[in-house]
Amino acid sequence: MNSYLKHDEWCIIEEEFVPENTRASESIFSIGNGAMGQRANFEEKYSGSTLQGSYIGGVYYPDKTRVGWWKNGYPEYFAKVINSTNWIGINVFINGDELDLFTCKVENFRRVLNMKEGYLERSFICEMKNGVKLAVKSVRFLSMVDTEIGAIRYSVKPLNSNAKVEFKPYLDADVRNEDSNYGEKFWTVVDVKGSNAFSYIISHTKKLDFYVGHAMCSIVTKNGKVEEINPLVSSTSMYVDNSFASEVKAGEEIVITKYAAVISNLNHEKDTFPGVLQKLIDGAVKKGFDKLFAEQKEAWAEIWNHSDITIDGDVAAQQGIRFNIFQLSQTYTGKDERLNIGPKGFTGEKYGGSTYWDTEAYCLPFYMVTHGQKVARQLLLYRYKQLGKAIENAQKLGYKDGAALYPMVTMNGEECHNEWEITFEEIHRNGAIAFAIYNYVRYTGDKNYLVNYGLEVLIGIARFWAQRVNFSEKKGKYVMLGVTGPNEYENNVNNNWYTSKIACWCMEYADEVALYVKSTDAAQFGQLVKKVNFKEQDEIKHWREIRNNMFFPVDEKQNIFLQQEGYLDKEQILVKDLASSERPLNQKWSWDRILRSCFIKQADVLQGLYFLEDRFDTETIRRNYEFYEARTVHESSLSPCVHSVLASRIGNVDKAYELYLRTARLDLDDYNNEVKEGLHITSMAGTWISIVEGFGGMRIRNNMLNFNPLISNKWKSYSFKVWFRESVLKVVVSNADVIIHNEKGEKISIRVYGNEHSIDAGKTLKISVQNQQFS
């Protein structure tokens, strides 16, 4: 852990310049706008350790696979989100010497991520080697309104003497990815144009046909008045800068405002780039920094209006949840159907590819409830459009007849993960994709989705499972051999309970949806039968036969589901008996030792109990929870949240709170010592789930919203909003009451603690908090 950030309800604040924390802070203070993102690299030169990161949604590179031992079926490449042209750079020279915090004496350093209004601010006082003392301040944001625009305001005030201040705003396309497999650069530059008013660079990825264009224009003011400086221009084949120099008196402030435009050929024809860039820059300059900034604040006010969660009485918890909501909202807005949510979002290179099962299993609920049905549908359609590729992926592994295996990691539907135990074996991902369809339809009531898109995906997935199992003569049951469950600290196991359970559930749901579509829209059903060659009777019969005869490992003595056959042969040690010096295991132990131990990386059996909760009684959930949580090291960011929800479910509020804090502050307090690589964006949605489904006990049952609120004794109250179909409800839970306000929409019927209530539009329901069983 490394907790150096100040607790604050709306801001993330760093108050000391510690070079060892620079990379971590670059991740934590990242900004984005759904279309692009930027690590919190300094504008001016920094010669200390840094990970430059400027990313554009949907622009990636197929980096040739690098493995020691090639296995048939491996993908040819790993798709990487690529570091692109540095547009934030403003080098600063004072009396000819370059400002570089790594070589200065720094005081009063303060970096603030203002989550309420969506911008990054930094200020410091420094003494340069040449003796000049400066006060420096910068503000920057990526516009949520004009999503191709970024703006920076950077000011310098010499404090102890007059000084010649020179700003060199630049664009630099000579950038690389640290995680490049062969040390290659991914970009070539197609065009560089430098002028005193408007400069641009157009670059092209060496593979695939991505073109990106970056442009800049800067304006300098002194003491509030525009400095009429005609900047010098210099450029090389991958770089362009302007130079603005001015004599500044001690105590005077000189300010540069840099406007940048960032585009790609996902949205513009490459031949039109110069004109588009010019227009974008002209528009931004005309609007001006202040107007752009005001719009930014308004846009964020609107986002918070429907997504904020308040926690009264616990600043650390409050900051944690807002940080998570902020990062999720600036990573994915649902405006572009081609984009998705990468595990690191726009904050780092690791996990290169964009889409994992994380999206369906963790992120969907957050976007569905706070950003609305359309955004959630967009996420589902993304997978629908990749069904063809999922069928190809399965074919490459030897499956046939339309069986679909969605990839573990992907950009365009093709698998690009290449560790055999995950690529070929971590197939439970298919289950999450089917579950997301169910979850979406259950929440929105949009059954049309099943008719037009959902069933086709479900058939492909059910077909895969039906081919993946085999009948064991010995057991007289169907078995699923050689899989990796969500707990990646076990590989190649037989009969992983979760994978087999979700597989059977998928076949059951596909069966149910097929019957539904056939009975509501026979014509559409007929077309689909033809399109996918669905042998309805035979296939459904086969799915039923498997479901009814599937083998599930259990331990009868302890009355628990077994993670996999043989799990209890392992030496059983509890996490509480592990020395803290041994953790995290994945940094301290050999892989051999991890695989043979009983320790669990993340929810596995419990993932199944979370998804399919309605099928299990509270005592079953409690027994399994208590057994498995005690053996779980939570070394995946996706782990604490599911456990927190289940802890709430069985009424263990203290444990729910402990795990909530861990998920909410995972990055802020760097629990797993890896935040420097980027943030854990997808698990942030799990933090939201911990509050809304965990403490708030929100469920959809029989087409109706249910709440079973609990509250931690660390909190005075908490509140969240739920956008359910036509209604927006605000739920406030305190030690005494649950107050539900019907903010928008018609009269709505809901259940609280199992009792039905209706709330008229604009009215409020108030009932006492009950300390009773989940109902």
Ligand code: BGC
């Ligand atoms: C987890 C996976 C997850 C991936 C990306 C891994 O550490 O075990 O479940 O999909 O990270 O977040």
